[in-house]
Amino acid sequence: MDLIRFENFFYRYKGNEEYALNNINLKIEKEDNFILLCGETGSGKTTLIKCMNGLIPQFYSGFYKGSVFINEKNTVDTSIANLSTEVGIVFQNPENQLIAMNVEHEIAFGLENLGIPRKEIAQKIEESASLTEIEHLLDKAPFELSGGEQQRVAIASILVLEPKILILDEPTALLDPKMARKIIRLLKEIQLERKITILISEHRLDLLLPFADQMILMKNGRVIEHNSLEMVINGENFQNLNLNKPIIYSIFMKLKEENLFEGKIPTSIPEAVNSLKSVLK
Ligand SMILES: Nc1ncnc2c1ncn2[C@@H]1O[C@H](COP(=O)(O)OP(=O)(O)OP(=O)(O)O)[C@@H](O)[C@H]1O
Numbered sequence: 001m002d003l004i005r006f007e008n009f010f011y012r013y014k015g016n017e018e019y020a021l022n023n024i025n026l027k028i029e030k031e032d033n034f035i036l037l038c039g040e041t042g043s044g045k046t047t048l049i050k051c052m053n054g055l056i057p058q059f060y061s062g063f064y065k066g067s068v069f070i071n072e073k074n075t076v077d078t079s080i081a082n083l084s085t086e087v088g089i090v091f092q093n094p095e096n097q098l099i100a101m102n103v104e105h106e107i108a109f110g111l112e113n114l115g116i117p118r119k120e121i122a123q124k125i126e127e128s129a130s131l132t133e134i135e136h137l138l139d140k141a142p143f144e145l146s147g148g149e150q151q152r153v154a155i156a157s158i159l160v161l162e163p164k165i166l167i168l169d170e171p172t173a174l175l176d177p178k179m180a181r182k183i184i185r186l187l188k189e190i191q192l193e194r195k196i197t198i199l200i201s202e203h204r205l206d207l208l209l210p211f212a213d214q215m216i217l218m219k220n221g222r223v224i225e226h227n228s229l230e231m232v233i234n235g236e237n238f239q240n241l242n243l244n245k246p247i248i249y250s251i252f253m254k255l256k257e258e259n260l261f262e263g264k265i266p267t268s269i270p271e272a273v274n275s276l277k278s279v280l281k
Pocket residue numbers: 013014016020039040041042043044045046047048
């Protein structure tokens with residue numbers, strides 16, 4: 001069974017002539033562990049994500065064709081509340097997502113809406129706060145927190161609902177490099193511990209590549225490739241996209257150009273070190 005499936009899906013925002021999503025056929029299966037969504041700015045990543053919990057087409061007015069299924073539920077006629085038990089989404093600016101008086105209430109909010117008993121709520125808050133390392137922030141107001149702390153609270157309040165897939169749209173955009181690395185490491189740990197699928201849209205490829213298993217490439221509203229990280233990184237679609245390429249990628253592409261390297265392009269520093277050793281032999 002697919003966690004998420006787009007079938008011949010098109011979407012155009014109201015008032016726009018162009019399709020923001022153009023004939024999307026995409027399947028995310030249970031075993032697609034850590035997926036990186038990447039594409040040039042304006043290519044449709046955020047729009048694609050908005051389709052993954054029914055916000056499009058239910059909340060945004062516009063024109064659509066085709067279907068999107070979340071765990072076999074059609075997003076046209078399943079309530080967003082129901083879909084949110086399958087998919088948790090953290091959008092780019094966590095500030096807009098945090099509404100409660102303090103962090104504890106923030107995390108409890110979704111559970112209260114689902115009618116979970118109080119005792120169970122307390123236990124789930126504890127687990128989720130410990131996983132995201134925010135136990136010490138529970139009685140603070142969201143506006144008192146740093147960007148990285150807010151981001152972790154937003155993640156905790158989604159995780160507590162135990163979604164099968166966690167989707168994050170540029171979760172590190174507002175963070176410094178150190179905090180960005182911390183959040184991504186944390187997400188990888190959560191993915192392994194909870195055995196869930198994580199899909200991240202990110203421009204910081206240097207940071208993400210060592211953690212990703214799969215990659216989805218978008219261009220002009222189309223998904224142009226969805227494959228294992230290794231296949232995508234070594235393919236022409238990735239090479240031709242106008243993105244901030246990872247440093248390791250650029251170094252090894254240069255070595256290839258100079259006929260100094262023939263193998264697969266590495267995606268992490270340890271792999272790169274091994275490949276360089278073979279070059280220097
Ligand atoms: N609310 C909206 N109303 C009208 N058009 C929109 C809206 N949101 C996005 N668009 C348009 O849809 C297209 C895809 O935008 P989208 O935000 O999905 O791109 P993106 O890949 O997430 O870009 P970025 O990397 O900059 O976040 C763009 O042409 C954009 O201008």
